[in-house]
Amino acid sequence: MPRATIRLAVVALMAAIFVMVPSACKSAKFETSNLVITPARVVVGGEVIAEVDVANVGNGQGRYRISVKVDDQELYFKTLTLAAGASEKQSFTLTMHKTGTHLIEIGGLQASVEVISFDSAWEDTRQRMLALKSFHFEEQLTLQAANVLGAAITGDVLMPDRIRATMDLQVGFLLETMEVVILGDEVYTQDPHTEEWTGPSELTELFFLNPMNMPREVHHIEDPRWMGTKEVGGVLCEGFRGKTRLLSDLQVGEETPLAEVWGWIGCEDRLIRKITMEAIFTEEQPITVYVDIEFSNFNQEITIEAPISP
Incomplete structure (x- = not known):
């Protein structure tokens, strides 16, 4: 094989490697932010709305399992598929059955809600x-x-x-x-x-x-x-x-x-x-x-x- 042909083949192979390597290394990375509980104070038996932003800050599409916990007990979970750079606001409606101060955790973020009695x-x-x-x-x-x-x-x-x-x-x-x-x-x-x-x-x-x-x-x-x-x-x-x-x-x-x-x-x-x-x-x-x-x-x-x- 002529030397010039070999040189062109090597250059083409190296170019293909440089194109393929970044693609193979693409991965998703998820971050949660802005957890808001509305209202922060509710009557027992009432509902609160928990909202949180989920963003894929990685360079590839991926799936993310978002979990909703109240006082360390998981109540809901949801699996999201987000493209690289995409973000979504997720909303969950929770019914509060017991009086007291309760800790709500979503995607590693925490916020508290106070549940009061009807008479109070x-x-x-x-x-x-x-x-x-x-x-x-x-x-x-x-x-x-x-x-x-x-x-x-x-x-x-x-x-x-x-x-x-x-x-x-x-x-x-x-x-x-x-x-x-x-x-x-x-x-x-x-x-x-x-x-x-x-x-x-x-x-x-x-x-x-x-x-x-x-x-x-x-x-x-x-x-x-x-x-x-x-x-x-x-x-x-x-x-x-x-x-x-x-x-x-x-x-x-x-x-x-x-x-x-x-x-x-x-x-x-x-x-x-x-x-x-x-x-x-x-x-x-x-x-x-x-x-x-x-x-x-x-x-x-x-x-x-x-x-x-x-």
Whole structure:
């Protein structure tokens, strides 16, 4: 064989070796990061969501077994296949059955979650609601009898006794918007046509559920029971249901029946984010009352003053 041909063959063989060796050495390498447990505090029997990022930082595709442990006991595992340089966020839903502080471990990362009893959670919520200084509310009210009375009220509350709100009132086919400011036992109203304020006059009764009473009246919700979790206004919440006489604020009749109540409590701050009530008043004719209130912007610095000088 000519020497030139041999030289070319050797060069080709060496080139093939240099191409094949890196390929043969490719391997996967996995890293986990950003373990987050939501919420970090939950009622016994509730669920937490554990999320973690898994990345293949190697130079070849590979398989990775990710394990989920609670207090050193493996509950789940999952096998991932990731290409080189790829990453995925993995999510696991865990039901917490025992009170106490529990250690969750995923892919070598650890985080703790506190599981509290139902009674502790409810008392915590009641105390936090009582401590509120201010909040924003959006209320929907419907009274259905011979005619339908509807009201949409949006406003702010400065505890203990001040409200500033805008009300859209509907009676049958009539719709009217008005502004109202309540300072203790005095109320100021704005004429929707002239936009002039009148008052103060004595606050005798409200035709909507007084949101100022909500923090205090949470104590009187009877037989509360926990439900599942969902997001309310972008906040992860735990649900409850029970019975209440909160609708006595509306002064619909002489006797106030127990109303069915559903509510949603923020998992992290333990404040009520939404509450819904429904009751039927039976006197001369049945009246169905439905109220839905959402709460937000807790403990903001706000001022509510009289719109005109007395």
